[in-house]
Amino acid sequence: MNYLPPKGTRDFYPEDMILREHIFTSWEQSCHTFGFEKYDAPVFEHLDLYTHKSGTEIEQQLYSFEDKGGRKLSLRPEMTPSVARMVAARGNSLAKPVKWYSIPKLFRYEKMQKGRLREFFQLNMDIIGIAxxxxxxxxxxxxxxxxxxLGLDSQDFQIHISSRNLLEEYLQNTGIPKKEHAEIYLLLDKMPKMAYNDFCELVHSTLSNQERAETLLHLLSAKTLEDIEKMAPDLSALSELKELFSYLSAMGVADYCSFDITIVRGLAYYTGIVFEVFDTRRSMRAIAGGGRYNRLIELYGGTPTPAVGFAMGDVVLSDLLREKGALPTEPAKCDVFVISVTKDISAAMSITARLRNARISTEFPLKMNAVGKQLKKAAASRCKIALLTGGEEEASGNYRIKxxxxxxxxxxxxxxxxxxLSARLENL
Amino acid sequence: MNYLPPKGTRDFYPEDMILREHIFTSWEQSCHTFGFEKYDAPVFEHLDLYTHKSGTEIEQQLYSFEDKGGRKLSLRPEMTPSVARMVAARGNSLAKPVKWYSIPKLFRYEKMQKGRLREFFQLNMDIIGIAxxxxxxxxxxxxxxxxxxLGLDSQDFQIHISSRNLLEEYLQNTGIPKKEHAEIYLLLDKMPKMAYNDFCELVHSTLSNQERAETLLHLLSAKTLEDIEKMAPDLSALSELKELFSYLSAMGVADYCSFDITIVRGLAYYTGIVFEVFDTRRSMRAIAGGGRYNRLIELYGGTPTPAVGFAMGDVVLSDLLREKGALPTEPAKCDVFVISVTKDISAAMSITARLRNARISTEFPLKMNAVGKQLKKAAASRCKIALLTGGEEEASGNYRIKxxxxxxxxxxxxxxxxxxLSARLENL
Structure with a gap:
């Protein structure tokens, strides 16, 4: 018998939950502050929900299976198809804009690497109905x-932003046929991971036409939107990016954002702005990523509906928080621990019940021992106050507390x- | 293409989340008040984790599958095997008592009926290490x-309590051999669902010995612990039950609890006290159930460790809350909605960002329209206060709010x- 959790999954003991709950609470609070509503979908979906969007080759990465009724199902590898399906199903009866979030568990049968598990959580936020x-x-x-x-700032992470349209327009204008674009997107993805000279060689060896390779490398040398403006001032995607950055300035977050032409996002379904979040040193995988996907709702049978979304996993984020030491402290397990000097368990239970009814988190020793041992249990249970019942103070109408x-x-x-007790707990 | 959620599963649109979050929040608050700590485990486990406990016939009810690496896995149909595995793995290094809770999604391939879905949630609470x-x-x-x-009281539900030992002792004392006990447990499960005469007939036709059938029926006529005391005063399980009820009185919850000899809980692993929660009219399936399982940790390779636990599903509970009309009201989606009289979206964004930084939940119209339309959007977004920017009040240093x-x-x-705004929101 194998008593370990399956490969790529995690047990969460209470001490592991502290960081997880800290992250989830922060996520939930941000979503609430921004006026997003929570939704959820099944943990498994019909397999074709995923193959319809990403092709049958996606199945290699899926936990797919047949149920006892012969249905072809898959554990969800991402949340976007479920959102798109749910929005499509409601059609125009759903008031726009839809601002939704979810914190699903997701499953991918992938090679295990640092920052990558087979079962993980993701914050998903989407705005649907706004072009x-x-x-x-x-x-x-x-x-x-x-x-x-979560205590991270612009010294810790940056949002790298680009537009799929920028690249597409530029490539088209310079005469690179559309069928070569996918290959170029794949190249770009490799650029930050390679020495520049090696990358230049790779571009030349990949593209048939050497003049075009030079044109592409010229574009990729752009570090800012101003650089792009000098190269190709007429791109409509350029004004799109400029507008976006002006909004980000208005929102006071420009410090966190930079233009990065290498951001393309692998998936074919992105149609406009794309972005990824990286730690500043770029020592880790992307912390989050997202972008515009204006054609996806339609793909699932809905009316054409503009949409933009992003997802942030818990694994790389946890690594970053650990590295920075931005970890939450262990909270008290309960407020009050009731101890019985006379070992009268019923008296301890009764007081415990009264405190709990007043919504004060309370415990009592489930197993009666001498007072010293009970106090040790109180300490082990990380309570804030110990209350002693059956002490001699009761003759004068008091309880002793510690x-x-x-x-x-x-x-x-x-x-x-x-x-x-409530008054004292407020100050602890 | 099938755009519906798989059979037996649910989509949770934001309006469906209101009740779910209400239930989850109540669950979490109770657990906190009682000093339980949260844990979690993988959504799928090795298949033998379940067959080891329940036999291979359980597989018919499982969403079991093989992963790409040939591992035999199953979506979790219950949480107890995962808890037992986790506790067993830590052994004596885990401080006792363990008081743990979890709210897992569970999966059972079962026939769809009222109160029963194939994917559902369950609150699980366990106390481990206390005999x-x-x-x-x-x-x-x-x-x-x-x-x-959740707003339910003793008029709405009752905890039905018994002991597996009581029945076992009595049957043994009256000479009914142990191999017939399982059959009798199955009978008892049917008792509340049948007319009494039909049940008597069934008992007689099931048990080989008619005298024993009468003895069993005699025991089953007991409605209270006092009745049992008259029939069989020496059962050690009787004093066990009396002790339990005295504790329940000390905790002020006796009104909610009654002795019910028909409660046996189907599963073979219970070893002592067993209980189930039913709506008072008994018009629904059990809302919750639990009991003592002192041998399970051992079964998963741990040291012998006493344990008691219960589980409460969300489906029947939701039905009961709906029936009683004890449903939560729809909360406001955000506190403030920022409207721009001059249609200056950057100004609206900037004010929104400042409010959000002060942790005030705020929205702005993602699409600029005339003021009347913006106000309609504010209403649709269920905000508490609309703030107007760009109005003539600004000349005298004010914002207009509604x-x-x-x-x-x-x-x-x-x-x-x-x-x-914060001051006004406190009163809304």
Missing amino acids: ELTADAELIAATIDTMKR IMQTGEEENIPMEQFKEA | ELTADAELIAATIDTMKR IMQTGEEENIPMEQFKEA
Whole structure:
């Protein structure tokens, strides 16, 4: 028998949940601050939902299977097809703009590497029904907000932004036929990972026409939008990018954003602005990525609907937080631990119940021991206050309490012990 | 192409999330109040984790499959094997008592019926390492607390409690051989669903010995622990149950609890107290169920460790809340919606960003329109306050705001607009 979790998956013991909940809470808070609503979809979908979008070769990366009724299903490798399906199903009855988010568990049968697991979480945010670049800016600002909430700033990460249209327009204008574009997108993806000379060689050896290779390399030397303007001032994608950056300035997040022509996003379905989030040193995989996908809802039988979305995984993000030491502290497990001096478990239970009814998180020793042992259990359970019942203070109408952090002890009136505890807990 | 969610699964549109989040939040709050810590495990496990506990016939109900590496896996049909595996793996290094909870999505390939889906959620709470009945009482009290938080009371539901030992002892004492016990457990499960006379006939036709059938029926006529005491005062399981009920009284939840000899819980792994939660009219399936499983950790290679746990699904519970009309109201989607009188989108974006940085949930019209249309969008986005930028009030240093619920309008100072909005939001 194999008692380990399956390869590529994780057990989350309570101590592992602290970072996970910290990330999820930050994500949820950002989504709420930006006015996004939560949705969810099944963990498995019909297999053709994925092959319809990405081709049958995607199946190699899927946890696909047949159910007992012969249905071809797959664990979800990404959330976008489910969103697109759900939006398409509602059609025009869904008020636009749709601003939705979800934190799904996703599954990909991939080679295990640093930053990559077979089961992982992803924050997904999408704005559907808005063709304007305001939506792209809104999403990029939301991406930044989620990272800032986790204690990361522009010294830690950057949003790399480009447009699929920019590249496409430029290539078309310089006479590079459309059928060669996909090959060029693949090349670009390799550029940040290679020495520049090696990359130049690769471009020359990949493109048939050497003049075109030089033209492409010329474009790729652009580091800013100003560089692009000098090379090709008439590209409509250039004004698109300029508009986007002006919005990002208005939103006060320009420091976090830079133009990066190498960003193309592998997937074929992106139609406009694309962006990826990297740690500043670029020592890790992309932390998040997204862009515009104006044709996807249609692909799933919906009416043509503009859309833009992004996804941020938990694995690389966790690595970055660990590296920076931006980890949350272990929270108290409960507020009050009730101890019985006389070992009267019913009395401890009754007081515990009254505190819990007042919504004060409380525990009692499930197994009765001497007071010293009970106090040790109270400490082990990481409570803030220990309350002693059955002590001699009760004769004068008091409970003895101990503030665990300081060791300080005092009496509180039995009559208003809930109020007295609440008041003390507020300051702990 | 099939654009529907797979059979037995659900899409959760934002309006469907309201009830789900309401339930989850109540669950989480109860767990926190009772001092339980959250854990999680993979969505799929090695298939033998389930067959090891429940036999190979369980596979018919599983979403089992082989991954690309030939591993035999299954989507999790329940959480207990994962908990047991995780606890067993840590052994004595895990401080006891373990008080853990989780809200997993689970998967069972079953016939679709009211209250039963193929993909559903379950609250799981377990106390591990405590042989005392205090742990059983603690868990039952926690079950009740989760229901009370959702607005349900003893008029709506009851906890039906029994002990597997009670039945086993009694059957053994009356000479019914152990190999017939399983058959009797199956019978008991049918008792509440049948007319009494039909049930008596079934007992007689099932048991070989008619005298034993009568003895069994005699026991099953017991409605209270007092009845049992009259029939068989010496059963050790009787004093166990009496102790449990005294704890439940100390915890102030006796009103919610009743002895019910028909509760056996189908699964073979229960070893002591068992309980199920039903709506008072018993018009629905069990809302929750649990009990003691002192031998399971051992089964997964751990040291012998006492344990007690329960699980509550979201499907029947949601039905009950709907039936009672105890549903949450739709929350506001955001606090503030920023409108631009001059249609200056950058100004609206900039103010939105400042409010968001102050952690005020804010939206702006992603698509600029006339003021009337923007106000309509503000209403559609269910915001609490609309703030107008670019109005003539700005000349005198003010923003105009509109309280959406009342239609009331007023000016607030531009200099301290965040503070002024926060103050008003506190009362909305």
